[in-house]
Amino acid sequence: MNPHRLRAAIGASILAVVLGTASAQASSPAIDTERVAQARFGNDASWYSARIPFFESSDPQIDDVYYYRWKLFRAxxxxxxxxxxxxxxxxxxxxxxxxxxxxxxxxxxxxxxxxxxxxxxxxxxxxxxxxxxxxxxxxxxxxxxxxxxxxxxxxxxxxxxxxxxxxxxxxxxxxxxxxxxxxxxxxxxxxxxxxxxxxxxxxxxxxxxxxxxxxxxxxxxxxxxxxxxxxxxxxxxxxxxxxxxxxxxxxxxxxxxxxxxxxxxxxxxxxxxxxxxxxxxxxxxxxxxxxxxxxxxxxxxxxxxxxxxxxxxxxxxxxxxxxxxxxxxxxxxxxxxxxxxxxxxxxxxxxxxxxxxxxxxxxxxxxxxxxxxxxxxxxxxxxxxxxxxxxxxxxxxxxxxxxxxxxxxxxxxxxxxxxxxxxxxxxxxxxxxxxxxxxxVGIRPRADDVLEVNPLLPVNGDPQALRWFRAQDVPYHGHSVAVTWDADGRHYGGKPGLTVEVDGAALAHRATMGRLTVPISRLRLPEAERPIAQSVQLVRGQFPKGSASGMADPERVHDAIDGRVWFFPELPNGWDTDATRSPQWFAIDFGKPVRLTRAEIAFFTDGKTFAVPREYRLQVRSGNAWQDVAPSGSRAIGNGITHVRWTETVADRIRLIVRQQPGKRTRLVELKIL
Missing domain, CATH: 1.50.10.10 (Glycosyltransferase)
Incomplete structure (x- = not known):
C-alpha cells in the first residue's frame, strides 16, 4: 500500500476508537504561559506571550533551545x-x-x-x-x-x-x-x-x-x-x-x-x-x-x-x-x-x-x-x-x-x-x-480538515525517549491546539499516553505513542494588526533622519531608527550616550509634519555598563519650540519595549531626552514612533 494511504487508513482506525472515549478524557494542566514568558524573556515577555506556541518537556536543554529560537526569530x-x-x-x-x-x-x-x-x-x-x-x-x-x-x-x-x-x-x-x-x-x-x-x-x-x-x-x-x-x-x-x-x-x-x-x-x-x-x-x-x-x-x-x-x-x-x-x-x-x-x-x-x-x-x-x-x-x-x-x-x-x-x-x-x-x-x-x-510533537500539517499528530519519540525505556512533553497554543486552521505526552500519567496527573486538545477540549487519546487524527473545521482567521512605524529609515541621510547630542557616530545614530531590535550583547545595536554628560538627547526629523500618537522605546541593559535612564521624556517641535508630549517619570524598562502614548499631535520632529543612572550609560536600541 502507498505509505500516504496507509497513514490515512491507520489514522482513521485510531480516530474511530478514540472519539468514543473523548468526552471522558480531561484536558491536561495548561502551561502557565505568563510565568514561562516572564522567566524566559524578562521585560520582553509580552511580545512572546501573545504570539508563540508554548512547549515544555522532560529535557530542559531542548526547552532552553526552543525558547531561544523564538528569541532569535524576534530579533x-x-x-x-x-x-x-x-x-x-x-x-x-x-x-x-x-x-x-x-x-x-x-x-x-x-x-x-x-x-x-x-x-x-x-x-x-x-x-x-x-x-x-x-x-x-x-x-x-x-x-x-x-x-x-x-x-x-x-x-x-x-x-x-x-x-x-x-x-x-x-x-x-x-x-x-x-x-x-x-x-x-x-x-x-x-x-x-x-x-x-x-x-x-x-x-x-x-x-x-x-x-x-x-x-x-x-x-x-x-x-x-x-x-x-x-x-x-x-x-x-x-x-x-x-x-x-x-x-x-x-x-x-x-x-x-x-x-x-x-x-x-x-x-x-x-x-x-x-x-x-x-x-x-x-x-x-x-x-x-x-x-x-x-x-x-x-x-x-x-x-x-x-x-x-x-x-x-x-x-x-x-x-x-x-x-x-x-x-x-x-x-x-x-x-x-x-x-x-x-x-x-x-x-x-x-x-x-x-x-x-x-x-x-x-x-x-x-x-x-x-x-x-x-x-x-x-x-x-x-x-x-x-x-x-x-x-x-x-x-x-x-x-x-x-x-x-x-x-x-x-x-x-x-x-x-x-x-x-x-x-x-x-x-x-x-x-x-x-x-x-x-x-x-508530531503535528503533520495537512490541506484537508484533519489534524494529524504522530510524535517521533522512541518507546519508553529507550535512552532517547521523553517521559513527558506538552505543546499548547499552537495555531492550526484557525484553532488553538495542544498536544500532551505523559508516559505514566505522573507528570500531568491524568491518563498515561498521548492526548490531543482543540480549543481546550480533549478530543483524542491513546495510551501508547503513535498516530492520532482528529477532524477539525477550518475557521476564518482574524486580520492581523498592521500599525506603521513612521520613524524607520533604511537609507542613511534621507528623511526621517536621526541626530543626537554630542559627537555621535552616524552609524550608531542610524541604528536607532533602522527598524532592527535585538538585545544580544555580542552584537551592539543602537545609539549610546557618553559617560559624562547628562541629560542627553536623540531626535528624529521627519522632514514634514506628521501625526504622532505613541512611541515604542527599546533600551538595552547588561548589568554592567548600560542601564535604563533614571528619567526620560519625549518632546515634539511645534514651530521653533520644543514641548513635552508625554509626562516625564513613566517607568523605563530594559531589554524590552517601553510604551508611551499621548493625545494625537502633529509635529515635524520628536526627541527623547534621557538622564542616565549614576556611573552608567544609556543605549537606545530603537526609537519607534507610530
Whole structure:
C-alpha cells in the first residue's frame, strides 16, 4: 500500500476508537504561559506571550533551545515601515545582502517554516508580500513557493496562499536560465546554492580553491524546484487554474524521475552531484567522487519513492566514519581528499566552507527529511531513537560555554564554531522550532480538515525517549491546539499516553505513542494588526533622519531608527550616550509634519555598563519650540519595549531626552514612533 494511504487508513482506525472515549478524557494542566514568558524573556515577555506556541518537556536543554529560537526569530524581524516586516539572515549588515533591506532569499524557507507557527500572522504575511513584490532577487536558490504552501497547511488560509500566485509562477520560470533541457535537470554554482567549497567546486579547481565554479546538477536545487513545482500545482488548482496545475504537476513528476534516475549513485548508494561544466579537471555529466549531506534533501521534500534501495543512503548519516560526526552531521565524509582543508580566511579568521563542517542550515533540512522518512516511509534503517539523538545533538550545538548562540558552522569533532566572525552570532539560516512541532510533537500539517499528530519519540525505556512533553497554543486552521505526552500519567496527573486538545477540549487519546487524527473545521482567521512605524529609515541621510547630542557616530545614530531590535550583547545595536554628560538627547526629523500618537522605546541593559535612564521624556517641535508630549517619570524598562502614548499631535520632529543612572550609560536600541 502507498505509505500516504496507509497513514490515512491507520489514522482513521485510531480516530474511530478514540472519539468514543473523548468526552471522558480531561484536558491536561495548561502551561502557565505568563510565568514561562516572564522567566524566559524578562521585560520582553509580552511580545512572546501573545504570539508563540508554548512547549515544555522532560529535557530542559531542548526547552532552553526552543525558547531561544523564538528569541532569535524576534530579533531577526526587521521593520521596514510602510513595507512591513521581513526576516533577516544576519542581524547586522553583510556585503552580499539586498540593499537597503538587508534581506537574503536563501533562508526564506526556514523563516517561513518557523513563522507559520506564530499566532500573530503579520510577520509571515509581510515577509511573503515583500518577497513576491520584488524582494526575491534569486541571488540564491530557494524553495519559497513550497514554504508558502507549507504555511497554508498550518493556517488554512487559501486566499493568502494564492495571493501572489502570478509572481510565484513567474519566478519559477525565470529559473529556466539554470535548466538543462537535454537532461531535464537544474544546475547551479555551489556558491549560489549558499554552499561554497563543495566537492564539485573544489574538484573543478583541481583542489586549489572552490569558492566559485563547480557548476553542477545538484540534489538541492532539483529538490527545491520539484517542491516549488508541486506547490504551484496545488496552489494553481486551489485558484481554479487546472491548466497551470497540470503543467506544474508534470514538471514536478519529470524532475522527480530525473533525480532518481540520474542523481542517484548506485556505487555510493547516495544522491550526488553531476558536473554541468567541462574544464581540465572535470567533465560534463561526470559524477562527483564522494558523499555529501546535500544528498538527503530529496527526502526533505518527499521527492523520493518509498524504496529500500534509496533508504539505504541513510546509513551514511549514522556512520561515525561517514557523515555522522561526533558533534553533528558532516557536510562531506572524511574520506574526501580535501575534507576540512581550510581554503578561505577573512584576515586570519576562517571563513565559510562546506567540505566537512557541520552547518545548522543543512542539519535542519536533513532532520526534516528524516522526520518524513520516519513518518510515512517503510524502512528499517533509521529509528526514532536515531532521530531524537540527532535532534538533541543539534540542540547541544546551540550552547557555547553555557551561553545560547547559534553560529554559522561548527567543527564536527569538537563542536566549536569555525567561522566565529562578528556577523556569525545568532545566525538565522536554520530552523529548530518547526522540527520540534512537526517532528518531536508530531503535528503533520495537512490541506484537508484533519489534524494529524504522530510524535517521533522512541518507546519508553529507550535512552532517547521523553517521559513527558506538552505543546499548547499552537495555531492550526484557525484553532488553538495542544498536544500532551505523559508516559505514566505522573507528570500531568491524568491518563498515561498521548492526548490531543482543540480549543481546550480533549478530543483524542491513546495510551501508547503513535498516530492520532482528529477532524477539525477550518475557521476564518482574524486580520492581523498592521500599525506603521513612521520613524524607520533604511537609507542613511534621507528623511526621517536621526541626530543626537554630542559627537555621535552616524552609524550608531542610524541604528536607532533602522527598524532592527535585538538585545544580544555580542552584537551592539543602537545609539549610546557618553559617560559624562547628562541629560542627553536623540531626535528624529521627519522632514514634514506628521501625526504622532505613541512611541515604542527599546533600551538595552547588561548589568554592567548600560542601564535604563533614571528619567526620560519625549518632546515634539511645534514651530521653533520644543514641548513635552508625554509626562516625564513613566517607568523605563530594559531589554524590552517601553510604551508611551499621548493625545494625537502633529509635529515635524520628536526627541527623547534621557538622564542616565549614576556611573552608567544609556543605549537606545530603537526609537519607534507610530
Amino acid at each position: 531577526h524581524q526587521r521593520d521596514l515601515g510602510a513595507e512591513g516586516f521581513i526576516s533577516t539572515e544576519f542581524l547586522d549588515d553583510v556585503g552580499w545582502q539586498r540593499e537597503p533591506y538587508a534581506s537574503l532569499n536563501d533562508a526564506s524557507g526556514f523563516h517561513i517554516a518557523e513563522g507559520r507557527w506564530l499566532r500573530d500572522r503579520r510577520y509571515a504575511d509581510d515577509y511573503i508580500d515583500f518577497m513576491y513584490r520584488g524582494g526575491n532577487d534569486r541571488h540564491f536558490t530557494d524553495y519559497m513557493a513550497d514554504s508558502v504552501y507549507g504555511r497554508f497547511l498550518v493556517d488554512g488560509d487559501r486566499a493568502a496562499a494564492v495571493r501572489h500566485l502570478g509572481a510565484m509562477r513567474h519566478i519559477y520560470r525565470l529559473w529556466d536560465d539554470r535548466f538543462d533541457f537535454t537532461k531535464g535537470l537544474y544546475w547551479v554554482e555551489p556558491l549560489l546554492d549558499a554552499t561554497e567549497y563543495t566537492i564539485s567546486s573544489i574538484d573543478a579547481s583541481g583542489g586549489k580553491d572552490g569558492f566559485r565554479g563547480g557548476d553542477a546538477f545538484r540534489p538541492s536545487i532539483n529538490a527545491y524546484m520539484f517542491a516549488n513545482a508541486r506547490a504551484l500545482a496545488k496552489l494553481s488548482a486551489m485558484a481554479g487554474d487546472t491548466t497551470a496545475a497540470a503543467d506544474f504537476a508534470a514538471r514536478a513528476a519529470a524532475i522527480k524521475a530525473r533525480v532518481q534516475d540520474d542523481l542517484w549513485s548506485p556505487a555510493l548508494s547516495h544522491f550526488i552531484d553531476r558536473y554541468q561544466v567541462t574544464n581540465e579537471f572535470v567533465k560534463y555529466w561526470q559524477p562527483i567522487r564522494g558523499r555529501e549531506l546535500v544528498g538527503y534533501l530529496p527526502w526533505t521534500f518527499d521527492l523520493v519513492d518509498d524504496d529500500a534501495r534509496f533508504a539505504a543512503a541513510w546509513r551514511h548519516a549514522l556512520d561515525p566514519q561517514g557523515l555522522g560526526g561526533a558533534t553533528g552531521l558532516r557536510t562531506v565524509e572524511p574520506s574526501y581528499q580535501y575534507y576540512m582543508r581550510q581554503y578561505r580566511y577573512e584576515g586570519t579568521a576562517p571563513e565559510c566552507q562546506w567540505n566537512g563542517p557541520v552547518w545548522p542550515f543543512q542539519t535542519t533540512q536533513v532532520l526534516t527529511g528524516m522526520a518524513n522518512l520516519l513518518d510515512h516511509y517503510s524502512q528499517s534503517v533509521v529509528t526514532r531513537s536515531d532521530y531524537m539523538r540527532l535532534l538533541r545533538q543539534y540542540a547541544a550545538m546551540h550552547f557555547q560555554q553555557g551561553l545560547l548562540d547559534i553560529e554559522e558552522d561548527y567543527h564536527p569533532e569538537t563542536g566549536r564554531p569555525i567561522v566565529g566572525l562578528a556577523r556569525s552570532h545568532h545566525y538565522f539560516h536554520s530552523g529548530f522550532n518547526d522540527l520540534i512541532l512537526t517532528g518531536l
